[in-house]
Amino acid sequence: MDVLNEKNLDRIMDLCAKKDIKLDSNEIDKVKALFNTGDDQKIREENILKAKTMLFRSILPPEASQKHVQIAGALIVSVDQALKHQINFWDNDLSDETKNYYLRFFSPDSPIKMDILSQTLEPREIVDSLDKIYPTVYDNLLDRVRPYIKENMPDEGAAMFLRLLPFEAKNAKRAGRFENAWYYDFLEACSKHGYTSMLPRFIDSNFKDDLLQYKLKTTRKKVEDFTMADLMREEDYLIPHEPRDQKNFKNFREISAETLMSMADPALYELRPYQNELVSNALSGKNTIICAPTGSGKTVVAVDIIMKHLKSYREERKVARVVMFVPTVPLVNQQTIRLVEYMRGTYWIDGLSGAEVVPTRCGVVLAADVVVMTPQIFINMMNSVVKGERLYISDFTMFIFDECHHCDEAHPYKILMDSVHDFKGPKPQIIGLTASLGIGANPRSQAACADHLIKMCANLNAECISTVQKHESSLLQYVQPPEDVVLSVSRPTTDEFANLIKQNMLIIQMEMTPMLKEIQQSKAVILRPDEIGIPKDPMSTNYQTIVGTLRSKLTSLADASRRHKLLRAIDHLRFYYHALALNDLLPSSYAFKYLEEKMSHQKQVVQKNEFNLEYMKKYEDIREDLLKLTRHENIETKGILKHLHEQLDNQYKNNNMSRTLIFVTTRAGAQLLADYLNKTDKLPHLHNGKQKVQVVGFVTSSNQSASASGQSNEMQREMLQKFDTGSIKVLVATSVAEEGLDISACNLIIKYNNVGSERSLIQRRGRARARDSKSVLLAVEGAVAQQEFQNMRSEALMHKTIKELQHESQQHLLSKIQTKIEVQRKNRELEEMRKAEKRRELEDRRYLLKCCVCSARICESRRIRALADDKYVCCDPEFWKRCNIKDDEDPKKAGVSTICGKIYCKCGQLWGTVIRYSNVFLPALVSNYFIMERFDREDLEAGHVSNKKTWRLIEQECFNIARLDDNNLREMYNALKQIAADQYERMEQQEQIANQRALDRYEEKRAARKERPKVILLDD
């Protein structure tokens, strides 16, 4: 209700007099006069508005305090309305945009939003928080609020703050910042402080997105002002010998308001007797590998070790920081949630999956007591050339490797551990967690197996392997091994469908044989006798390998006509092979559909090729018959399908709430089997009379594009959620489900003609955690079932060998491990020396890189630099003149850089991508698209040209490639902008799109993030 009118004028003056607010009598006279003048309706209205403005300004001048606001509030229903009037009546002071931002503090439907805000805001906290994040920026404002804090008048202080805040717009504008930065700075400052952190959500329920958008925009603004001062300098390469203190990085902690309100106490746990046994080595400070079955509660074991570690450091007033490495991105969130569950309130836990949009990852890591991430991110951060983004091993007092059996060969775990071995500063304690260490690639004997285990210890710098020995009975009580069944099923005695396909394959093979022999004899391509002997039976185990090898060798055949014919033939053999494999496991209609898709694709894409037409005709010859056979197929003649029906239907007859996991080999297989099981009428108990409802789902690896039957993370999450809630009862999965994905307890595990390593046997069995669960292998004749038995034997061998190693004296074992570590170190040194030698050898080599199609100059070899994640860039500013740039259809953040565009030769040939790295646009070249001409020696034949498939080979055999350094970045910093300003602009837009996409992905993850509680620290 608006009371600023003529009738109330006396009341207003009364009130003001009572509250000791002096009104200028001249002004009041003017107001009175205005209220009463104007003959014409329009002029009268204008005058009334003028009068109101003057009156309001008299009551609430810019220097007004809470007292004035209250008066105004009393007159105009509430403080909320009073302040809202403020922005209407002070029109000349605030821009329309600023007014609109300020109006967000007011609600159109609730008249008291601002009232609540001013009563809830703690002036002391907001002043501290703003001052910390934006020192000096808000000095004037804060200085006017501080007296109220001193006088212990929080309401007045809050009101003053909220009134003056929008006037900061002018300062921001002057300082070249975004005019309404005050709004976002306020939201940010609030969200950083425990007590005020729910306010932003109250102001705008979508504030997080808005804030993020704003930050993206402003970091971009910063990017333009970016100078090389942000890059590492010589002195920054000094290794700190102590972990950097969390205290200095607390600004990077993020608290979400929704969590604040739903905070529960940390979950309590008590270690079981066997878990106590598992932690004892780690608690005594030893580096150790903890090997225990899936389902035995390794997370709780890790939690116990981490908490006791952090606690002991805290007691000694030393800084400790733990990083838990996980091998895959989905595991980052999953493990973070688990750790937070047990440790919130006492320790700060955060996770980095690489997809988050944060100004600095390093700050996030250093702010945490425990951080969960993939080794790849860690390695990139260890090598960062941007100041403030570099992590050091000495920032951590403990490394935990989840699924540590990966720490071998060239896995990022191993690369990371190699840097730990070579690191000169203080090393963190190392804990590995795994269900199985495996037995090595070629275990001919127990000695070989022991050697493998010692190597794993050496790789992880572990002194011992911790397993359950004393308390096996306690372990068995909690982890019951499920029943293992192996069913080897024979193929149908007659399978007309398969026979027709095999016939066609034989015809093709027979045509190929004389050609292959000729090639072998003429040595046009070097082929071993076993390489041209394609097995007559396409179901033999090595068929796929032989055909694959042959294909890759034949690509280098010079005779084009022959090459085309043979490659086309092999393509068709492969289609048939895959159709047969599908036919083995599914009704033949699926195999037929697959062939139809492949052949129609062939028709469209390679129709012009005469050889292709020839093979297409062969397919046409059998097509009608194949189709007929699919229509009349008796599905149950396929033993494996019959058994699958039986297993599933029995399971659901006995327990309709059962959960089943079916493992298959390929992504396409997972999707097709799920499709079949949803449609078939052979599973009445599973479908429970509701044939149309989808009860079978599938999960496949998420890093493939959806077109290759891969799933997005989002789809995967959705499937798993449905499985969890029971709307999906059967889940068909590829090996990704083996580890990591959070799959709830299952009653039945079916391995559908699929068996991985002995390790996956243990993993999969571990997935069957529900009571009375069963694990069944259904295998079509031969190899698969044999492999399974082999795996069971391997598992037994591993356990036996570990036991024997544990019985050796600690001294003895340790010396074996130390020897191994020494040997490995020597090997690495030798490798380094070999590389150095090679570098000397290649020192003077100079190449010219040219377009593989038109031989146009790309750049000289000395301009090539290597980037962290296997990207190779050309650091020649002139390069931009030689190419055309187009937008990338899918700009995205990849590793440490952002892919923004594609680079083409003027002739149209693709050369590589435009990436943005450390705020500089760089051309990344793809090694397949150029040829190299050596020019450092005149005695070489003219045009000594070579082409290498990979950058690795180029580095090994052609020329040295240095790592990208600050100087290169400086050189390239403005190159694109100067040479092609319009392209530069477009690439900037592309980068913006990539950022936006990252943001969208962030959106997708929001649901998951909501479930991921952040921690409130008691000592904050």
Ligand SMILES: [Zn+2]
């Ligand atoms: Zn070209």
